[in-house]
Amino acid sequence: xxxxxxxxxxxIAAVLxxxxxxxxxxxxxxxxLVLILVVSWALLADVREAxxxxxxxxxxxxxxSVAPLGTSALGLVIVVFAADAVFGQISRNNIIVPPLVAxxxxxxxxxxxxxxLWVVGIxxxxxxxxxxxxxxxxxxxxxxxxxxxxxxxxxxxxxHPRRTRVG
Amino acid sequence: xxxxxxxxxxLTMIAMLLLIFLSSRGLLGPLEGVVxxxxxxxxxxxxxxxxxxxxxxxxxxxxxRLEKRNQDLEEAYAIAQSQLAEYREKALLYDDLASxxxxxxxxxxxxxxxxxxxxxxxxxxxxxxxxxxxGRRDGVELNDPVVTELGMVGRVTKVSATGAExxxxxxxxxxxxxxxxxxxxxxxxxxxxxxxxxxxxxxxxDEVREGDFVVTSGLGQTxxxxxxxxxxxxxxxxQSELYQEARVRSLVEFDRLEVVQVITNFEPVDLSxxxxxxxxQ
Numbered sequence: 001x002x003x004x005x006x007x008x009x010x011x012i013a014a015v016l017x018x019x020x021x022x023x024x025x026x027x028x029x030x031x032x033l034v035l036i037l038v039v040s041w042a043l044l045a046d047v048r049e050a051x052x053x054x055x056x057x058x059x060x061x062x063x064x065s066v067a068p069l070g071t072s073a074l075g076l077v078i079v080v081f082a083a084d085a086v087f088g089q090i091s092r093n094n095i096i097v098p099p100l101v102a103x104x105x106x107x108x109x110x111x112x113x114x115x116x117l118w119v120v121g122i123x124x125x126x127x128x129x130x131x132x133x134x135x136x137x138x139x140x141x142x143x144x145x146x147x148x149x150x151x152x153x154x155x156x157x158x159x160h161p162r163r164t165r166v167g
Numbered sequence: 168x169x170x171x172x173x174x175x176x177x178l179t180m181i182a183m184l185l186l187i188f189l190s191s192r193g194l195l196g197p198l199e200g201v202v203x204x205x206x207x208x209x210x211x212x213x214x215x216x217x218x219x220x221x222x223x224x225x226x227x228x229x230x231x232r233l234e235k236r237n238q239d240l241e242e243a244y245a246i247a248q249s250q251l252a253e254y255r256e257k258a259l260l261y262d263d264l265a266s267x268x269x270x271x272x273x274x275x276x277x278x279x280x281x282x283x284x285x286x287x288x289x290x291x292x293x294x295x296x297x298x299x300x301x302g303r304r305d306g307v308e309l310n311d312p313v314v315t316e317l318g319m320v321g322r323v324t325k326v327s328a329t330g331a332e333x334x335x336x337x338x339x340x341x342x343x344x345x346x347x348x349x350x351x352x353x354x355x356x357x358x359x360x361x362x363x364x365x366x367x368x369x370x371x372x373d374e375v376r377e378g379d380f381v382v383t384s385g386l387g388q389t390x391x392x393x394x395x396x397x398x399x400x401x402x403x404x405x406q407s408e409l410y411q412e413a414r415v416r417s418l419v420e421f422d423r424l425e426v427v428q429v430i431t432n433f434e435p436v437d438l439s440x441x442x443x444x445x446x447x448q
Contacts, residue, residue, distance in 0.1 A: 015206070018287035018298070019214040023221055025422070028292045028360060048175050055179060059186075063206055064287055066294040066324070066332060069195055070186030077183060081176045113291055120191040122340055124293045128360045133292040 005159065006041065006053040013037055014060035028129075029136025032106070034061050036145045038076050039083060039105050040152040043098060045160065047084040054080050067113060068120055075112035079105040092153025099142040106138040199327065207330040211286040211300050218425050278391070279432040280314075281305045285424045286330070295338035295358060297321075297424060302329040306431040310389070313427050317418040318395030319343070319383060320427050331429070336396065337362050337421050344386035345396055347413075350374045353384060356396050356415060362422070364397055364415040367405070375402045375413050388435035 013033035021030040034057040042050035058073025065072070083101045090097050110133065114124055189195050226233070264270075283301035301307050303326055311323045313333045321341060325332035334341050337358040345356040345366055352373035354366040366381055379399045385392030397417035405412045 011209075014290075015210050015213050017290040018210060020217050021290070022288040022422070023217060025292075030290075030292060032290075047172055051175060051179055055183070058183075060206075061290055062190075063199065064210065064298065065289045065291050066296050066334070067291055068187045069190035069199065070183040072291075074180065074183040074187065077176065077179050081172075084172070110293075114293060116187060117291075117293060120187075122294060124339060125360060129293050132360050137292060 005155070006037070006049075007056055010034060010037060010053060010057040011060055014057060014064060017061065018064040024140070026136040026140075027131075028133035029138070029140060031140040031144050032109075032137060033144075033148075034058070034072070035076065035079070035105060035109060036102060036141055036148045037152065038080060039101050040098065040145060040149045041156075042080040042083045043087060043090050043094075043101065043149070044092060044152055044156040045089070047080060050080045050084070051077055066122065067117060071113055071116040072109075074116065075109040078112060079109050082108065092150065092156065095146060095149075098145045098149040102141040102145040103138045106141045107134060110134045110137070204327070204329050207286060207298070207300060207327075210298065211284060214284070214286045277432070278430050279306075280428040281307060281431050282426060282428050283307075283331075284426060288422075289332075293360075294340075295335040295360075295362070295421065296324070297333050297335060297427075299331050299333060299427060299429070300329065301429060302327050302331050304328050305429075307331050307429050308431070310435070312390045312394065312430045312433055314394060314430065315419055315424070315427055318397065319390060320419055320421070320424065322389065323429065333427070335421050336364060336417065343390055343396065344384045345381050346384040347373075347375045347399065348380040348382050350376065350379065353386070354411075354413070356381065364417055366399070366413040366415050367410065369402075369411040369413060371404070371409070371411055373411070375399055375411065377401060381413070381415050391430065391433050 017030075017033055021033065024030055038050060038053045038057050041053050054076035055073045058071070058076045059069060061072040062069045083105065087097055087101065107130075110130065114126055114129055117124055186195075190199070281301050283299040283305070285297050286300050287298040289296035289298075297320075299313075307323060307326055309323055309326055313320045313323060319336060321333045321335040321338070323331050324334040335358065336343065336356065339358050339360055341358040343356045344353070346353050347366075347369075350373065352369050352375045354369040356364050356366050359365055364381075366375075369375055377399050381396045381399060383390045383392055383394040383396060395418065397415040400414040400416050402411055402413045404410075
């Protein structure tokens with residue numbers, strides 16, 4: 001049930017990523033709402049729910065981008081799995097771990113997208129790509145995840161009222 | 168429990184890799200086309216609202232600057248008007264001579280356009296592309312050139328029934344044959360991730376002047392000739408010193424595109440038959 005709640009939220013996030021978020025671009029980097037939502041859910045809920053969110057959010061992102069279908073989903077699934085492996089579930093009041101995961105996740109996610117783009121013949125200069133797009137996006141995501149994580153914490157509490165959290 | 172998570176992860180990874188493979192081979196085209204219809208609609212609505220709010224905020228914050236700019240533009244407009252009259256005379260003379268010589272080429276007035284709203288920007292950040300709300304139903308085809316009144320914007324790289332994706336000139340994978348308007352120096356305009364354009368492969372013997380307009384040359388048949396690409400900012404020798412490079416600034420503001428036009432009747436000359444003959448030899 002909780003997994004499916006994410007579908008409309010992610011749909012809105014993917015559309016906002018393609019329409020509103022580019023208005024806030026610094027260099028080529030903009031906030032990535034889908035990544036932030038998926039990372040937040042990975043730290044709050046069961047990783048399999050977060051993986052479902054990754055696939056749905058990633059595919060929706062790819063529908064609105066040049067990348068082949070599945071590229072963003074692949075990146076998000078890897079980020080989610082790694083976040084769960086390192087931190088597991090954390091308290092919804094934690095304000096240290098989510099920005100760290102968002103920042104590191106942005107780098108990993110972008111490296112995966114760059115690799116897939118390279119494989120399908122879309123060459124992006126990696127050094128310029130990382131400095132021009134990834135670094136600003138990393139800061140944006142690390143900052144924006146703080147309110148989003150708190151909000152998703154409330155959603156998680158509403159959906160899983162009896163879940164015990166280890167902080 | 169742990170093994171179950173790893174199993175789900177591996178299974179999802181395999182599924183995603185398969186999806187990437189099928190999508191990059193174009194095997195999901197029909198499915199992608201169907202799903203993109205409602206998504207394009209929602210994207211168009213949100214994009215319209217965003218543009219309205221963004222423009223309103225810009226107007227408020229730039230009011231003084233806009234007033235000064237308006238004065239400057241009015242002066243520039245008056246000068247341009249007198250130049251236009253001169254060019255009209257020349258155009259008439261050109262038309263007369265061209266008809267005398269039976270010279271047939273793809274002229275600006277031959278172009279057929281479809282006007283489209285920009286409904287989104289590529290969200291990866293690594294690719295400079297926009298999405299528009301015109302597709303096959305409107306006559307848009309793959310590789311159609313996309314322009315605004317200020318010059319060329321890019322080329323259609325993906326098209327569905329109701330929408331299309333346009334690779335912008337500023338994308339590093341975009342290359343257009345170009346020439347400097349006054350000196351006729353030839354080169355290739357390549358996009359830069361920073362959003363600028365670089366005219367490369369200009370012969371060291373050719374002259375390129377700062378401030379000169381750069382237009383499409385029509386070579387390679389990727390775009391019709393004489394579409395404005397931008398103005399030369401600076402010229403330098405390439406690192407290899409084998410050719411010159413010119414930094415070009417487009418007149419188009421690629422981050423603020425709202426409406427574009429697709430040239431729907433540009434048909435590149437089919438030269439593939441010659442390539443086949445060369446292979447056979």
